[in-house]
Amino acid sequence: MKIKASQGQKTPRQKLSRLWVTAQAGIKTRGHLRAGVVVVHCALGAAGIGARKREGDGLTPKGRFALRGGYWRADRMARPGPRLCATKPGDGWCDAPNSPAYNRPVRLPFVASHETLWREDHIYDVVVVLDYNFSLVRRGRGSAIFFHLARENFPPTAGCVAISRSHMRHLLPRLGKNCVMIVR
Secondary structure, X not given: OOOEEHHHOOOOOOOEEEEEEEEEOOEEEEEEEEEOOEEEEEEOEOOOEEOOOOOOXXXXXXXXXXXXXXXXXXXXXXXXXXXXXXXXXXXXXXOOOOOOOOOOEEEOOOOOOEEEOOOOOOOOOEEEEEOOOOOOOOOOOOOXXXXXXXXXXXXXXXXOEEEOHHHHHHHHHHEEEEEEEEEO
């Protein structure tokens, strides 16, 4: 799908302060992400959007989340936007509720359960950390909730919001310093 502007408007170049995510009618694992006048398809968690997120439930959490910076694979693309750090082999993210590193970046090998950020597939070639259960961590309430790249045909995520590579490359440079994602 091409990026489309609502009502035939051109896409302005001002910095974005909000990204709005809503579920697609009748398909809980797919949605729309609105960034200013731009609306694109996105993949959502296998359980859709909800307010009572738990570790491993496949739910994309409902709420307002600051974008806390993120990562990109420098060996696969040029830096797509500000506030991103290059990932390296051995970068991970702890998803073990009983670990002191729960919902934090870690170096691999890591004893507790974790996500690997340096992946063979391309979904974490760009990953933006959402401030869900991050600033104030509550054990078991969900971890590694990211804004990242979607797989082909937009299959469900584990609870993240995912868009196409081309749309991500278009949006990242336009995100304002205090941009938030609102999932409803």
